[in-house]
Amino acid sequence: MSGGAGDGAILITGGSGFLGALAAAKALAETEATVVLPVREPHTRESVLGPIAAELAAEGRPATDAVLARAVVVPLPPPERIVGLAPEMKRLGVRDVLHCAGCLSYFNLGKLQEGNLDLTAGLLALGRAIDVRRFVFLSTAYSAGFTDQLIPEALHELYGDDPTDYTRTKRDAEWLVARSGVPYVIVRPSIVIGDSRDGRYGGKPYGIYQLWTAGERYLGNGYPPVLHVVAGDQPVNFVHQDAFKDGFWAAYEQLEDGAVMHLVSRDDALPTMRDLWELWLGTHGGPSEVHFFKRLDDVPDADVAAQVRMWLDFTAINNEIASVRWKFARARLDALRAGGLALTDASLATVRIAQERFVADSPKLQAFIARYREQGATTPRFVVHPDRSLERG
Amino acid sequence: MVPGDPETLPGALGAAHAPVPGDTEELRLAPGQADELRLAPGDADELLLAPGDADELLLWALMARFERLALDRYVALAPALADAGAGAKRAWVARLDALPTDAAALAASPLAPPTDALLARAQSADETAVLLVQGLVLEHLGQAIYRVAEGTERASDASRSLARDGLAASRAVTAAAARRTADAVGSGEDLYRTFTDHTHEVLGALDALADPVDAVFGARFGLRFADVMGEFVADLVAAGTALGMQRRKIVAHLAGACMGL
Numbered sequence: 042m043s044g045g046a047g048d049g050a051i052l053i054t055g056g057s058g059f060l061g062a063l064a065a066a067k068a069l070a071e072t073e074a075t076v077v078l079p080v081r082e083p084h085t086r087e088s089v090l091g092p093i094a095a096e097l098a099a100e101g102r103p104a105t106d107a108v109l110a111r112a113v114v115v116p117l118p119p120p121e122r123i124v125g126l127a128p129e130m131k132r133l134g135v136r137d138v139l140h141c142a143g144c145l146s147y148f149n150l151g152k153l154q155e156g157n158l159d160l161t162a163g164l165l166a167l168g169r170a171i172d173v174r175r176f177v178f179l180s181t182a183y184s185a186g187f188t189d190q191l192i193p194e195a196l197h198e199l200y201g202d203d204p205t206d207y208t209r210t211k212r213d214a215e216w217l218v219a220r221s222g223v224p225y226v227i228v229r230p231s232i233v234i235g236d237s238r239d240g241r242y243g244g245k246p247y248g249i250y251q252l253w254t255a256g257e258r259y260l261g262n263g264y265p266p267v268l269h270v271v272a273g274d275q276p277v278n279f280v281h282q283d284a285f286k287d288g289f290w291a292a293y294e295q296l297e298d299g300a301v302m303h304l305v306s307r308d309d310a311l312p313t314m315r316d317l318w319e320l321w322l323g324t325h326g327g328p329s330e331v332h333f334f335k336r337l338d339d340v341p342d343a344d345v346a347a348q349v350r351m352w353l354d355f356t357a358i359n360n361e362i363a364s365v366r367w368k369f370a371r372a373r374l375d376a377l378r379a380g381g382l383a384l385t386d387a388s389l390a391t392v393r394i395a396q397e398r399f400v401a402d403s404p405k406l407q408a409f410i411a412r413y414r415e416q417g418a419t420t421p422r423f424v425v426h427p428d429r430s431l432e433r434g
Numbered sequence: 435m436v437p438g439d440p441e442t443l444p445g446a447l448g449a450a451h452a453p454v455p456g457d458t459e460e461l462r463l464a465p466g467q468a469d470e471l472r473l474a475p476g477d478a479d480e481l482l483l484a485p486g487d488a489d490e491l492l493l494w495a496l497m498a499r500f501e502r503l504a505l506d507r508y509v510a511l512a513p514a515l516a517d518a519g520a521g522a523k524r525a526w527v528a529r530l531d532a533l534p535t536d537a538a539a540l541a542a543s544p545l546a547p548p549t550d551a552l553l554a555r556a557q558s559a560d561e562t563a564v565l566l567v568q569g570l571v572l573e574h575l576g577q578a579i580y581r582v583a584e585g586t587e588r589a590s591d592a593s594r595s596l597a598r599d600g601l602a603a604s605r606a607v608t609a610a611a612a613r614r615t616a617d618a619v620g621s622g623e624d625l626y627r628t629f630t631d632h633t634h635e636v637l638g639a640l641d642a643l644a645d646p647v648d649a650v651f652g653a654r655f656g657l658r659f660a661d662v663m664g665e666f667v668a669d670l671v672a673a674g675t676a677l678g679m680q681r682r683k684i685v686a687h688l689a690g691a692c693m694g695l
Contacts, residue, residue, distance in 0.1 A: 145695065147686040149630050150623075205686070245695050254693060258644060259660045262652075347664030354667065355689035358682075405645075 049136030049174070050075035054117070054164065056093070057084040059244035060179060060233065061141035063286045066096035068139075069108050071290060077133055079117035079126070086114040092243055099241060120155065123163030127170035136174040139293060140164050143179065143214075145247065147205035147358060157210040158217065165221040176223045177293045182231040182278065182303055182369055183362065184212040191368045194301045196227075204362050219299075226296045230304040231278035231369070233285050237385040240398025242282060249279070249317065249392070252356045253399050259352045261409045264328040268421070269340050271353055272318050272333045273364030276311035279387035280304055281395075288374060291382045302373040310388035314363050319423065320393060325400075325410045326418025335364055335428040488539065489654040490593045493583065495535035496545055497600065500576060501527050503553055504568045508607070512564045514614055519606025526603035529596075545650055548642035555635045562619055566632045569611025574673060575640075577604045578665035579657075586655045612677060621678030629679065630687045637691035663692070 051068050055061025056078035068076045094104035144156025168176045185192045186201035203209040218225045235242035246254035288304045334340050337357045505527045508516035558564040584597035644659040651657040674684040
């Protein structure tokens with residue numbers, strides 16, 4: 042490990058969430074270390090360890106009592122009092138902090154301030170108090186804001202318009218980490234999707250899951266004869282949750298202090314949103330016509346039913362992000378790969394596995410698909426509409 | 435109108451309360467209109483809703499639970515809303531109470547648990563919460579339900595007429611709520627913060643109603659959760675932007691809260 046020896050306990054925040062739980066499962070599987078998981082109410086030891094044990098089991102590493110006994114769940118105090126954990130963390134032997142907790146609200150400034158900035162500041166204070174050996178901060182690949190330039194694996198001194206306040210606060214938190222004086226590594230994953238091998242996904246319905254889940258809930262009574270969708274023609278950077286887990290761990294273990302790494306798939310085989318629509322409708326059938334629009338503003342209001350409009354609205358920000366060609370520098374991940382890190386890049390074939398799992402896990406969706414097939418579902422005719430924003434200038 | 439005459443009631447009430455889109459005058463009930471809404475128990479609605487209409491009565495029993503809580507909160511914490519439209523909400527609740535609904539049937543239906551959970555999150559304890567949870571969110575949800583119910587040809591004339599009147603009473607309240615919200619809570623980013631903080635939980639409880647609503651009312655009325663949500667979100671976004679909140683942010687909040695993010 043570049044940052045120091047691999048002994049000592051590891052403190053992982055966000056253990057009650059998706060990516061923090063994956064990091065905790067990896068830590069329990071790959072080390073003999075004590076793993077400290079600070080969480081807030083209403084989470085309990087049982088509620089936190091359940092998904093972690095499930096992830097271990099899915100990897101063929103049963104969560105024995107001995108393994109779970111190494112997980113120490115402690116209450117997480119408010120940000121300003123986190124530094125008060127220092128004596129207990131020293132007693133537990135914590136040397137490294139993997140900060141995976143965060144607020145994913147798009148625009149709730151109060152929650153973003155507390156969850157992304159105040160919490161990070163509190164953990165950095167704790168890190169200084171215990172003389173942390175390594176502080177890994179989980180950020181986002183989209184912290185650069187919208188840009189058509191190559192996004193460097195460095196702190197963003199220049200940045201574009203932010204898709205949401207979430208990306209801005211993640212960028213600001215990166216700077217907090219960099220200026221804190223603790224030895225750090227920043228990892229920026231793209232859109233995390235289910236495991237590349239079996240499609241399992243432990244997260245909330247973000248990213249492509251928001252589109253699928255909203256479709257399940259709001260279009261599950263039947264498609265309109267003509268379906269209007271917003272779907273760009275640029276590759277969308279997904280990273281599978283197994284790739285996230287292995288890549289994040291490799292960054293923690295192997296990168297040099299001060300490194301920033303994009304944890305993203307290579308561009309070669311990434312699908313576009315239109316590819317994903319054609320995959321879904323080609324597999325399960327759909328209405329007779331599907332109209333692709335690049336932007337929500339181009340969809341004719343009068344032609345869509347209220348629930349379709351709501352579904353388009355609910356998925357609009359993710360569609361907006363997916364409509365842009367993001368060019369992420371990948372030198373650090375490539376170097377880890379050259380050193381033996383094996384990751385599966387996302388492609389249409391691997392996203393299909395995640396899609397199949399999503400359908401398999403949803404009786405409601407299966408019933409809809411079966412019913413719709415009986416009613417004459419077909420492979421639609423796809424109509425691509427021009428980007429009207431070019432006309433609007 | 436001839437009180438108690440089932441042939442004349444739907445048309446008469448429908449004509450009196452039919453909303454005119456975009457017309458704010460509809461929100462001010464003319465003198466005498468509120469009296470029309472205050473039909474005594476035993477009046478025509480009871481006669482129109484035949485015993486065989488158990489599903490329709492279930493709908494009105496459900497709406498009565500929401501409307502009673504709303505009125506209770508308005509009377510306690512936001513009296514201007516209780517008095518809006520010459521007391522339109524009071525009259526509407528009295529009318530719902532006079533229907534031969536069966537609370538036990540509702541309690542035994544799959545609608546009961548998610549309804550209990552939603553109403554538990556809607557026990558607004560101060561005026562701000564009442565304005566945002568009841569006056570903005572749940573009133574617009576009610577309007578969406580009433581609009582969808584009014585538009586379904588599979589419902590009886592009596593239910594469609596009731597839906598029209600519920601919609602009119604609710605519109606009187608939302609107009610008053612919008613004015614009071616602007617005065618008491620503010621607008622723009624300040625309002626957005628307060629709105630998101632106060633409404634996340636109640637919006638998050640809506641999704642559990644999806645399957646029960648579709649199961650109970652879908653086949654019978656064609657009243658489906660997704661249809662109601664589509665109407666509700668469109669209305670709420672329009673109402674929120676009229677109060678100075680950014681459309682993009684309102685939608686993001688609704689998406690996050692409604693989808694459990």
